[in-house]
Amino acid sequence: MANIRYTKDHEYISVEGDTGTIGISDYAQQQLGDVVFVELPELGRKVAKGDGAAVVESVKAASDIYAPVAGEVVAVNGALEAAPGTVNEDPAGKGWFLKLRIADPKQLDDLMDEAAYQAFVASIS
Structure with missing residues (x-):
């Protein structure tokens, strides 16, 4: 089963092995409203923790x-370019943005688990 962690900026990373699938939380897509465009990174791009990806x-x-x-982009969800509304319809499923090969798994320890994230959202709502 995937290990899902969240940031205070409302991104999630679903980790399986050394790869993390990144998207935005349901709360984030609700705050954004109707998604009309998605710009994805190039395969092979290296990103540092906190970089715009x-x-x-x-x-x-x-x-x-x-x-x-931090990690290297190993996959992007090209289907979002033709159907960006998928982010609204299924943010934690088909609405993912990219996959990273994780450079330092210890960085996951700085992120919130589901319960901590839900408490964080409740505190700002």
């Missing part, structure tokens, strides 16, 4: 998707 634009705003951990 992708961009999501909605009818309300454009936002960077920050890398929760």
